[in-house]
Amino acid sequence: MSQQAVSRRSEPATPRDLLKSVFGYDAFRPGQEQVVDAVIAGKSVLAVMPTGSGKSICYQLPALLDEGATIVISPLIALMRDQVAQMRQLGIEAASLNSLSSDAETSATWNAIRARSLRLLFLSPERLAIPGLAERLSRAGFARIAVDEAHCISEWGHDFRPDYRDLRNVAQTLGIGQVIAFTATADKATRDDIAARLFSSEPEVFLHSFDRPNLQLRFAAKDQQRRQLADFLSKRRGDSGIVYCASRKKTEDLAAYFASLGHTAVAYHAGMEQGLRNRNQDRFLQEDGIVAVATVAFGMGVNKPDVRFVAHADMPGSVEAYYQEVGRAGRDGLPAETLTLYGLEDMALRRRQIDERELSEEQRRIEHRRFDSMVMLCEAASCRRQALLAYFEEASEPCGRCDCCRNEIKLSDGTIEAQKALSAVARTGQRFGAAYLADVLCGVASDTIKRNGHDAIKTFGAGRERNKAAWSSIIRQLFAAGALVNASHEYGGFALSETGLDILRGGRPFQLREALQQKATPAPRKARAAPVDLPQEANDALAALRARRRDIAREEGVPAFMVFADRTLIEMAEKQPATLGEMAGIYGVGERKLERYGEAFLDTLAAFAAGR
Template sequence: MIGGADAIVLMPTGGGKSVCYQLPALCRPGVGIVVSPLIALMRNQVEALRQLGVRAAALNSSLDAAERSRVRADLRAGRLDLLYVAPERLVSADFMDMLDAVPIALFAIDEAHCISQWGHDFRPEYLQLATLGTRFPGVPRLALTATADPQTREDIRRRLDLGAARLFLASFDRPNIFYNIALKTEPKKQLLAFLKTHPGESGIVYCLSRATVEETAAWLRAQGINALAYHAGLDAGTRNRHQDAFLADEGLVLVATIAFGMGIDKPDVRFVAHLDLPSSLEAFYQETGRAGRDGMPAETLLLYGLQDVTLRRRMIDQGDAPDEVKRVERSKLDALLGVCETAACRRRAILAHFGETPALTCGHCDNCATAVETWDGTLAARKALSAMLRTGQRFGVGHLTDVLLGVATEKIVRFGHDKLPTFGVGTELDRKGWASVFRQMVVHGIVAVDHEQFGALCTTALSGPILRGAEVVHFRRDQASPKSAGARTRPAARTMLDAGAEPVFEALRATRKQLATAQGVPAYVIFHDSTLMALATKRPRSRAELEAIPGMGRSKIDRYGDDVLAALAQAQG
């Protein structure tokens, strides 16, 4: 990239994508133009770069007229190393005309998966970026994303006309993240139990609907947890306040729809929970990847059930997308459902989707922590399929379960289903057991949900061989509760410190907060927790010794070295 070649970079969240364009922009003559989809991301990146002495700015709608004028003047005068802009602003006629007169080091297109119709967050304004290559020949272009399967990668290459660009592909593995997936039974209670293992830590809780976001945030506050809501239905001022509070505060839980999160650069998010099923494995990976960007331990929780599967498939089937897009969306959802239902290592299943072949077990997901039982469900599946066929494929799980259990409800008697040969043949399982069977049959495509018939279950091409006894079916035995990474009595950062270093760490956190408050920036912009941990452990006594601490570069030492040394001295008495 420094030599002027185009590139496509795929690295996991927190893997250092920003450095891939920031360093070349500083080494090459001119200004680096960074395309970013969100104002919050631009602001965070600019603040962090300025802390390091880099001349960075953003041009977006959050600036007033005087601020926009000042940024434009700095751009024309060559006083900027990096400028962050939204895609629609970049391709506007007046901005393009201004760039014609400015030396440009490179174009960096962040969150490049947004250009692909196969991506999980397609944004049509990104399509206009294809003109950069012809408008500015010779200026290198760099497309970056944390989430793209092989199909999306090729779409990025084609749509941005990056045919000759070299692909840099890092592992998608996030070994510090513990993956937890559980059957949704009592979601609020399950969430509360999960949050109790993360006392005083920052995290995100994702919900599908705005109403659920509001309800969950209010309920968590009633349980004594500091929680705020975030969704597109809130006015812009409230959304910005809640987002800024989450970025600045430690120990705040943000309950949000997927309107929140892309590009959020908060490194100390210790957990991400999903109360509803995401739309795809890419979306799940991207959203869970917002945890543990600092490389320290983090945990995720996904709760799901048959209703989630049915809803997601209905959203695809009844959407306005072309049939080819719907086909791809179904396959991406099926990939996520495969991860949910696997009895093997979750991480291996996730990485396999992105083209990696890791070890058979990771030792750091719920399935690896506690082995999952499977059972031969062939006979149960045949009974379920028989009940569906004998009732005309017109009924849902509840009615079919009543038939199998031999429950003579008014509806059963009215339709004469108490006279069927399948009435009462399934008493070896209870109601939860049959719910699990039907859910897994839907997930594996053995049966389908007829949305036009109010959720009735019907057979598929996979049903016949099972009914005939030509194929065997194995089901996962549902776990009673998620197997978490383990309850902690103190937050994750402190669990990695010895008893003597913990009070020093807390003193440094207090100093960091004071410095951040004085400048109006999030605490992590001053120092990451990992830097404070190294300081608390090694306890340097001079500026020279500070240079050996990760995250304490010359600019940080010049700005904060005296404050850090004073805090260390006071904490040690």
């Protein structure tokens, strides 16, 4: 199907017709059809849908059904260019105007705008704010504005962008009455802020389940961070994944460390030379089996469906940020895994940062509450998915797959241990950190402890039955529970809170969490064939299909998933179609891709069958 055919169909087409013929999907994912129907009906819409639920279909498909084109507000140039390439692979005329566009690209885009052949125009809010651009575009008859990553509008959100705030005025300048907005993460305060600031009238709000059942959630307290991450990656060798870090230096250090272990790893952070940063991102998007070690700057530009894991080397700052970041795994709906490491230093640093920022008391209270929710998720002793969904005010059954459900976490009465640790805090003057307190409890008579006279207090050596690591863990859990607070923003250390005093006096119990040791079972050095279990014959066929996809992607200069996603290749390997008609029935094979790639992949399957 040509681009002209998509944008100028002569016969009436229904949304389901185009869903199959253009995108290759037999059915909508949960929640998509209701949003598409509302958009086609001309309603303004705010849709909160989890990453991987197919939000983009909700603005792409309506753009093929009416005369006016759609302006898509997207936060990053790399993401815009990626989305344009995907649309063109499907035969949809799309373009972007951005600072990396060549003169020829810009000229071609304006010609398409004037000819009204364009279906989707991608712009950043900063670009749209350039004086005169909105007035010029207002003459082109655009039907609607679609705002992607709409949480960027709200200061309550986690990726606030000031130029998003002016989009309502820009829509009025464009003469556009219909605004549709999409985000994967927005609590009620953020949703209300988006609705108030973006829409001229009350939008129709679609709030879909935040559940991502294909994601396996796992958390662990930091204990030799490099070893923990190396163990996690060793079982996922050959998969594409992301490791998020809190600092730029750590991304480079860990990328080099993972490379020394035989992984193909690249670093990514905002301080890198732009050319290298772009090359590393392009490698991750275009190649299989790349581990991107990145700060959260490597975020909304990740448009790759077959990311098989996301790990956090450091604790995320909020549940919303955590959900957004782990949501970049498994967007194809296939199983994916997550690991989040957290430590006492993370908690103390994040709380200090909140206290040191220039915020109103209400904002500071909200930020502390959000961070406390992240701490509670880290320290949860029951189903992680239940705790995560409860934050978004959604009830669920235990998932059966997270570390808590798999009995990797043990709870025990830790009141006595808590009282010993709290007594040590009180008797040393409520000003020392975890390492010093652990030494006191273990009876380590260091020069500093002797000089301070703390080798003579009642709690010196009161905890010799546990090692320093165990006491550090107990102190971390007391801090997470609010029994300890920062003693000094300048010097650190811990002081007792009212909760801590209550525990110390016997007014309330305290439960300790202990992670049970899991025996490591590293995967072989060769890449795993698929994220799902397949018979050996199908795995071999999948390897051949992936090799063909890689060759085509290199030849065309596009990411491999733009040729066909893993999910499509897995179904091909299972069903092994022998004709174009059978190939057309495979998930993700629309008319354009069937015409463009069908014969090549049939040839690959035929060669595989002949060589068996």
